[in-house]
Amino acid sequence: xxxxxxxxxxxxxxxxxxxxxxxxxxxxxxxxxxxxxxxxxxxxxxxxxxxxxxxxxxxxxxxxxxxxxxxxxxxxxxxxxxxxxxxxxxxxxxxxxxxxxxxxxxxxxxxxxxxxxxxxxxxxxxxxxxxxxxxxxxxxxxxxxxxxxxx
Amino acid sequence: xxxxxxxxxxxxxxxxxxxxxxxxxxxxxxxxxxxxxxxxxxxxxxxxxxxxxxxxxxxxxxxxxxxxxxxxxxxxxxxxxxxxxxxxxxxxxxxxxxxxxxxxxxxxxxxxxxxxxxxxxxxxxxxxxxxxxxxxxxxxxxxxxxxxxxxx
Numbered sequence: 114x115x116x117x118x119x120x121x122x123x124x125x126x127x128x129x130x131x132x133x134x135x136x137x138x139x140x141x142x143x144x145x146x147x148x149x150x151x152x153x154x155x156x157x158x159x160x161x162x163x164x165x166x167x168x169x170x171x172x173x174x175x176x177x178x179x180x181x182x183x184x185x186x187x188x189x190x191x192x193x194x195x196x197x198x199x200x201x202x203x204x205x206x207x208x209x210x211x212x213x214x215x216x217x218x219x220x221x222x223x224x225x226x227x228x229x230x231x232x233x234x235x236x237x238x239x240x241x242x243x244x245x246x247x248x249x250x251x252x253x254x255x256x257x258x259x260x261x262x263x264x
Numbered sequence: 265x266x267x268x269x270x271x272x273x274x275x276x277x278x279x280x281x282x283x284x285x286x287x288x289x290x291x292x293x294x295x296x297x298x299x300x301x302x303x304x305x306x307x308x309x310x311x312x313x314x315x316x317x318x319x320x321x322x323x324x325x326x327x328x329x330x331x332x333x334x335x336x337x338x339x340x341x342x343x344x345x346x347x348x349x350x351x352x353x354x355x356x357x358x359x360x361x362x363x364x365x366x367x368x369x370x371x372x373x374x375x376x377x378x379x380x381x382x383x384x385x386x387x388x389x390x391x392x393x394x395x396x397x398x399x400x401x402x403x404x405x406x407x408x409x410x411x412x413x414x415x416x
Contacts, residue, residue, distance in 0.1 A: 123414075145309070178349075201285070210331040211331065212331070217408075218404075218412070220405060221405075222405065223398060223401050223402060223405065224394075224396040224398050224400070225393075225394035225395075225398045226328070226394060227327075227328050227342070227343060227346065227390060228325065228327070228328025228329070230328060230331075231401070232333060236289050240333040241333075242331050242332060242333055244331050245277070246273075251401075252397075252401060255401060255404040255405065255408065256404065258408060259404055259406075259408075260406060262407075262411060263344075
């Protein structure tokens with residue numbers, strides 16, 4: 114098997130595998146490469162679904178059960194809020210109040226409100242509240258990202 | 265233990281406004297008394313006004329307690345209550361404990377109007393701070409989105 118590498122100036126890093134027939138060797142390689150990709154397994158009407166974090170708007174904890182909301186549906190997931198917060202922090206997820214972990218990439222705009230809370234508008238027109246407790250972390254996270262980008 | 269820690273955190277949040285309200289009440293009361301030719305503020309009044317400032321800070325926090333979205337009307341009503349409830353409480357407490365005995369009705373009314381102005385000014389100041397913060401965070405979000413689009 115030939116291995117070719119090409120450096121690009123802009124755009125997303127990409128790995129392209131060309132094959133005539135899916136061999137165990139290629140399959141193993143794909144599995145290896147996929148190991149780093151985070152997939153959330155959600156349950157809906159007795160079926161299990163693999164959900165990409167980027168498709169999830171937020172997680173909500175209701176009666177000790179955790180639900181993931183996408184534009185299409187809601188799925189029950191077998192994690193705790195703390196676990197998804199930790200697992201998906203690199204994907205832009207953060208804890209915004211005691212029962213929500215939200216995907217920052219789906220936030221369109223925010224409004225700071227009395228009581229030091231932040232009302233976040235998502236791109237599906239839903240509003241999510243970033244409570245006083247987590248608003249500080251949210252602001253710091255954005256400022257830190259900006260600073261890192263500038264340096 | 266976590267409940268105690270949670271309470272202490274909330275307490276620390278409230279404490280700031282409690283002190284600001286209490287100190288402002290005492291200061292404005294002292295000014296009115298001074299204009300009236302009285303140079304002392306009795307400890308009982310200081311104590312009552314500090315406690316009242318603390319109670320007002322908790323009530324104001326309670327008005328925006330929920331972690332849910334308020335509708336525009338609901339939010340507006342809470343903002344009005346944020347200003348009106350403290351003024352009503354101060355007028356009632358002032359009357360019950362007779363903070364301004366023997367002064368003319370006009371001076372008493374002037375004191376409550378000044379107190380009302382104080383709360384409106386604090387509210388306007390907070391509105392300004394939140395407006396500036398909203399602009400800053402939205403700009404940071406916009407920059408973040410643009411960086412993401414560039415990467416794609």
